[in-house]
Amino acid sequence: MTEITEVPSPFCGVGTDDLKIQVDGLTVKVLENGCAVNTPAFEQAITDTQPRVDGQIVSLDVAVAKAAALLKNTALPVIGGCATDVNGMRGLLALADHCGAVVDNMNFTRARNNFLALQDSGWMNTTLAEVKNRCDLFLVIGADLEVVVPRFFERYIWNAESMFIEHTEQREVIYLGTAPSGSASTSPNGKAAQVLPCATDDLPEVVAVLRALIKGKPMRAESVAGIKVADLQVLADKLKAVKYSVITWAAGALTYRHAELTVQTVSEMIKDINNQNTRCSGLPLAGKEGDLTANQVCGWTTGYPARTRFSRGYPEYDPFMNDTNVLIAEGEVDALVWVQAFNSQSVPPVTDLPTIVIGRSGMTFSKEPDVFIPVGTPGIDHVGHAYRTDNVVAIRLKKLRNSGLPSTADVLNAIDKALREETVC
Amino acid sequence: MLIKLTGGQVYDPASGIDGQVQDIYIQDGRIVDKSNGDFQVDKEYDLQGKVVMSGAIDMHTHIGGGKGNIARTLLPEDHRQDPVSRSDITRSGCGHAMPSTFVTGYRYAEMGYTAGFEPAVLPINARQAHMEMGDIPILDKGGYVMLGSDDYLLRMLTAKKDQKAINDYVAWTMNAAKAIGVKVVNPGGINAFKFNQRKLDLDEQNAHYGVTPRDILEVLATAVKELGVKHPLHVHGCNLGVPGNVQTTLDTIQGIGGLPMHLTHIQFHSYGTEGDMKFSSGAAQIAEAVNNNKNITIDVGQVLFGQTVTASGDSMRQHYNHKFASPNKWVVMDIECDAGCGVVPFKYKDQNFVNALQWAIGLETFLLVNDPWRIFLTTDHPNGAPFTSYPHLIRLLMDRSFRNEVLATIHPEAQKMTTLASITREYTLQEIAIMTRAGAAKLIGLKDRGGLSAGNWADITVYTDNTNRQTMFEKPDYVFKDGELVVVDGKVVHTKWGTTHVVQPDFDPSVETGLKDYFDRYLTMKLGNFKISDDEITEDGRGSITVHPLHI
Numbered sequence: 004m005t006e007i008t009e010v011p012s013p014f015c016g017v018g019t020d021d022l023k024i025q026v027d028g029l030t031v032k033v034l035e036n037g038c039a040v041n042t043p044a045f046e047q048a049i050t051d052t053q054p055r056v057d058g059q060i061v062s063l064d065v066a067v068a069k070a071a072a073l074l075k076n077t078a079l080p081v082i083g084g085c086a087t088d089v090n091g092m093r094g095l096l097a098l099a100d101h102c103g104a105v106v107d108n109m110n111f112t113r114a115r116n117n118f119l120a121l122q123d124s125g126w127m128n129t130t131l132a133e134v135k136n137r138c139d140l141f142l143v144i145g146a147d148l149e150v151v152v153p154r155f156f157e158r159y160i161w162n163a164e165s166m167f168i169e170h171t172e173q174r175e176v177i178y179l180g181t182a183p184s185g186s187a188s189t190s191p192n193g194k195a196a197q198v199l200p201c202a203t204d205d206l207p208e209v210v211a212v213l214r215a216l217i218k219g220k221p222m223r224a225e226s227v228a229g230i231k232v233a234d235l236q237v238l239a240d241k242l243k244a245v246k247y248s249v250i251t252w253a254a255g256a257l258t259y260r261h262a263e264l265t266v267q268t269v270s271e272m273i274k275d276i277n278n279q280n281t282r283c284s285g286l287p288l289a290g291k292e293g294d295l296t297a298n299q300v301c302g303w304t305t306g307y308p309a310r311t312r313f314s315r316g317y318p319e320y321d322p323f324m325n326d327t328n329v330l331i332a333e334g335e336v337d338a339l340v341w342v343q344a345f346n347s348q349s350v351p352p353v354t355d356l357p358t359i360v361i362g363r364s365g366m367t368f369s370k371e372p373d374v375f376i377p378v379g380t381p382g383i384d385h386v387g388h389a390y391r392t393d394n395v396v397a398i399r400l401k402k403l404r405n406s407g408l409p410s411t412a413d414v415l416n417a418i419d420k421a422l423r424e425e426t427v428c
Numbered sequence: 429m430l431i432k433l434t435g436g437q438v439y440d441p442a443s444g445i446d447g448q449v450q451d452i453y454i455q456d457g458r459i460v461d462k463s464n465g466d467f468q469v470d471k472e473y474d475l476q477g478k479v480v481m482s483g484a485i486d487m488h489t490h491i492g493g494g495k496g497n498i499a500r501t502l503l504p505e506d507h508r509q510d511p512v513s514r515s516d517i518t519r520s521g522c523g524h525a526m527p528s529t530f531v532t533g534y535r536y537a538e539m540g541y542t543a544g545f546e547p548a549v550l551p552i553n554a555r556q557a558h559m560e561m562g563d564i565p566i567l568d569k570g571g572y573v574m575l576g577s578d579d580y581l582l583r584m585l586t587a588k589k590d591q592k593a594i595n596d597y598v599a600w601t602m603n604a605a606k607a608i609g610v611k612v613v614n615p616g617g618i619n620a621f622k623f624n625q626r627k628l629d630l631d632e633q634n635a636h637y638g639v640t641p642r643d644i645l646e647v648l649a650t651a652v653k654e655l656g657v658k659h660p661l662h663v664h665g666c667n668l669g670v671p672g673n674v675q676t677t678l679d680t681i682q683g684i685g686g687l688p689m690h691l692t693h694i695q696f697h698s699y700g701t702e703g704d705m706k707f708s709s710g711a712a713q714i715a716e717a718v719n720n721n722k723n724i725t726i727d728v729g730q731v732l733f734g735q736t737v738t739a740s741g742d743s744m745r746q747h748y749n750h751k752f753a754s755p756n757k758w759v760v761m762d763i764e765c766d767a768g769c770g771v772v773p774f775k776y777k778d779q780n781f782v783n784a785l786q787w788a789i790g791l792e793t794f795l796l797v798n799d800p801w802r803i804f805l806t807t808d809h810p811n812g813a814p815f816t817s818y819p820h821l822i823r824l825l826m827d828r829s830f831r832n833e834v835l836a837t838i839h840p841e842a843q844k845m846t847t848l849a850s851i852t853r854e855y856t857l858q859e860i861a862i863m864t865r866a867g868a869a870k871l872i873g874l875k876d877r878g879g880l881s882a883g884n885w886a887d888i889t890v891y892t893d894n895t896n897r898q899t900m901f902e903k904p905d906y907v908f909k910d911g912e913l914v915v916v917d918g919k920v921v922h923t924k925w926g927t928t929h930v931v932q933p934d935f936d937p938s939v940e941t942g943l944k945d946y947f948d949r950y951l952t953m954k955l956g957n958f959k960i961s962d963d964e965i966t967e968d969g970r971g972s973i974t975v976h977p978l979h980i
Contacts, residue, residue: 009956018953090968100519118501122502123757124757125753125771127747128760130762130763132952135951136950158952163949164949247622282624299497303496303528303559303560303563305520307500307522318511318520395494395552395763396553396555397559399555
């Protein structure tokens with residue numbers, strides 16, 4: 004039995020790296036600094052360790068050969084999920100390049116709200132240590148932050164010490180839209196966050212008014228979506244008066260059509276505030292199950308985020324057409340590879356397509372895939388790298404136990420190699 | 429295997445060889461001496477009439493790290509203009525302004541380059557820089573770690589820590605980030621921007637720390653020298669792009685008091701305020717100062733016309749420059765109490781007065797600095813232009829009539845504001861070889877690179893001599909990397925992985941006591957998780973680390 008300290012987590016999105024973990028054989032137990040997201044993700048037991056073809060246990064070599072054979076004569080395979088570490092994505096992109104596949108990260112439709120805004124007008128953003136040390140007003144738009152990242156407030160807002168905020172408990176926290184479901188946002192001295200509540204799909208209207216007030220435009224309406232314009236005016240005045248406000252949102256929580264326009268309005272408003280003699284920054288929340296990792300690695304390998312196809316021999320990005328679900332529904336693809344090394348609950352869509360799953364041990368399927376290869380989890384079974392929510396910091400994941408499970412990269416590289424050998428023959 | 433390169437005209441400034449015909453032998457990846465004895469040549473290349481140089485080294489090119497990937501993500505429409513297909517031996521990707529990693533490696537190699545150095549490695553983003561560079565094939569690479577706006581250093585200066593303590597911190601950071609040099613960007617300015625300061629002159633105080641850029645330059649340049657790091661402090665000065673900044677740059681040169689200092693993309697820091705447009709060339713003054721101060725080296729950061737994207741650690745200046753974004757979209761980030769970045773697409777136009785004069789200022793600088801060992805050929809890729817424009821730039825330097833033809837086409841008011849037409853100098857092949865090979869290797873402190881004498885690694889480029897220097901330099905006949913033939917007739921024929929060049933200056937291990945406390949209290953990562961381990965670069969079997977000697 005061993006105890007490992009300073010363990011980084013690839014699960015919570017903010018790169019928490021103070022976990023203390025006990026390893027006993029294959030059993031992992033979080034001793035300190037766990038949370039509702041990280042603890043179950045680390046402690047999940049390994050169930051299956053052997054690959055299956057058509058439901059029958061086979062060797063890894065046989066499973067790899069079968070996967071390569073299934074991919075060999077495909078016209079347009081899609082590689083979905085894309086939930087793995089940096090080396091896993093490297094292997095995935097090499098395979099996709101060689102077999103002309105579509106690469107589509109499973110969270111891309113949500114992340115698209117950010118990408119479309121970024122690629123149209125850009126933004127001014129910050130990172131977690133800046134929040135921890137500089138943020139004096141924290142505005143949360145449309146997200147129930149503590150459900151997504153349970154330890155966010157503890158680590159970055161109510162931190163005991165801060166370089167530039169004398170008393171962190173005096174930081175102001177304001178929610179616009181969704182109200183927090185718990186009390187993590189209440190300051191250590193008992194001050195609850197202010198909430199300006201509205202329905203999520205009213206946010207476009209509300210943030211448009213807030214931006215107009217920031218810019219000093221006269222507003223005839225007295226309320227918008229149930230929020231008094233006077234209250235929004237107070238918020239606008241605060242954003243302009245404080246020294247370093249941070250505005251956060253979760254692209255995935257903006258569950259209405261064209262939510263990219265909300266991200267854009269917020270991001271442009273942040274730029275406006277920076278033109279009024281103070282500082283303000285955005286902090287988009289993401290980083291779940293390798294989504295930022297997928298987009299980063301795909302970004303440097305192809306120039307584009309992880310919704311990109313290689314079918315014409317070179318990468319082509321399309322944030323709408325390259326959606327796995329759309330491609331399957333339209334009958335455009337003829338094989339599905341599902342890569343998900345973090346979450347055994349996240350299984351591929353059920354289709355009649357030849358299906359290869361490279362997944363975390365413990366996946367259960369309503370329809371057995373043609374090939375299932377259980378792989379190790381980055382940060383538990385093997386070392387690796389993952390990006391956290393601010394998209395700047397890559398964390399170094401540790402190997403905690405010797406499970407013998409191959410990594411995503413091992414498996415995808417083997418399939419790629421087998422496929423190339425078949426092609427040459 | 430013994431390879432013989434027979435009868436080429438060799439330009440090897442490192443050995444003082446200037447165009448003499450010499451044979452070169454390659455064995456086990458290195459150049460070997462075979463002047464006598466019995467041996468059998470396994471493969472011979474007849475290079476009669478060809479020009480032979482060592483592989484070129486780009487000492488300042490943004491090829492790895494977060495801001496580059498932001499630039500990529502920002503510009504899908506630029507990539508679509510230059511899709512790159514896969515082949516049996518190469519990966520697909522995109523080219524033009526900010527190419528994908530694989531294409532970066534191929535296109536550099538196809539121009540005869542065998543190494544590139546990322547000049548702006550944020551300590552907290554160093555992991556990403558190395559991962560991106562780990563996906564650049566063929567080239568060797570390395571990085572200069574960015575300090576000077578990090579709160580840790582500024583706290584040390586406010587607390588009047590001694591130079592020894594600062595040296596330890598700098599050395600520790602270089603080891604942790606796997607760097608070969610130290611860079612400072614807008615010294616203290618990136619930090620000041622977080623406190624809402626929008627400009628910071630050389631002697632202007634940071635509003636919170638009371639520290640000036642001059643203070644920061646002095647302690648960092650001293651640290652680099654005292655640690656024995658061969659590459660001088662790499663300085664992106666104050667006031668980038670600001671008309672009148674020539675005076676800041678001259679003051680920076682004088683202020684460093686003879687310490688070794690490299691001023692990067694100096695073109696962007698050489699602007700006067702004369703003329704109707706209040707924008708003029710300061711190149712002559714800068715060149716004079718460089719000629720007179722042997723402790724100073726520079727690279728130019730030449731602007732060439734067309735679409736590109738600027739990606740810089742200088743969040744303060746890039747925030748100002750967003751007004752010129754084309755297309756109009758841009759990103760500025762504050763980063764981790766460490767630094768920041770700004771990404772702004774630019775389209776430099778020959779009919780825009782400012783852009784045209786920037787072009788002329790860069791060329792004036794190249795032509796007025798006398799010593800090619802102290803000036804380096806860069807466009808600050810991608811900030812002044814993509815690296816793929818180097819052959820065109822070499823032609824501008826080597827061919828006066830071509831230069832004057834282009835000059836005659838730019839904005840007429842800019843033509844009046846430059847002395848370029850009167851400058852007769854044309855660079856020689858040997859001078860090009862110094863700037864892009866021997867000089868660069870010497871400046872960075874690369875052992876066994878940048879030369880063609882026995883003992884050097886066999887990074888070798890062979891060109892067909894051509895009076896059109898652009899044609900000559902954009903399509904080498906052969907490129908060898910570590911003795912392996914990787915390019916024939918300007919096309920990649922074989923790929924391999926280069927090494928990562930680092931230095932490992934010593935530090936007092938007790939430096940970690942203060943750092944651990946700081947990390948635990950204020951940062952978001954544990955000290956132990958911050959440091960990059962060797963196996964992060966080598967574990968996939970592709971990367972390797974080459975440690976270079978220090979000045980003893």
